[in-house]
Amino acid sequence: MRSxxxxxxxxxxxxxxxxRGDSRLTETTIPAKIAVRNLTKRFADVGVxxxxxxxxxxxxxxxxxxxxxxxxxxxTLLRVIDGLLPPDSGDVLIDG
Numbered sequence: 753m754r755s756x757x758x759x760x761x762x763x764x765x766x767x768x769x770x771x772r773g774d775s776r777l778t779e780t781t782i783p784a785k786i787a788v789r790n791l792t793k794r795f796a797d798v799g800v801x802x803x804x805x806x807x808x809x810x811x812x813x814x815x816x817x818x819x820x821x822x823x824x825x826x827x828t829l830l831r832v833i834d835g836l837l838p839p840d841s842g843d844v845l846i847d848g
Contacts, residue, residue: 791842
């Protein structure tokens with residue numbers, strides 16, 4: 753399920769060459785390194801939903817921290833992202 757992700761837009765403060773000394777908001781397109789779209793993983797045999805409808809993107813040089821109590825699906829999410837477990841639905845896009 754690994755494929756390219758679409759571009760992601762960020763707004764940041766930057767200096768325009770045409771307006772030196774004038775700080776303006778500019779929009780830059782940075783592709784997501786990891787994109788999770790509408791991801792769902794269930795363990796039907798025990799009636800557990802690890803996560804459902806999960807969406808997020810991680811750009812290059814961004815840090816993502818996954819926090820939660822024991823048994824909430826953190827390791828399952830990482831295994832799905834890594835391709836060790838298949839998702840029930842949704843997409844994981846790597847190196848967009």
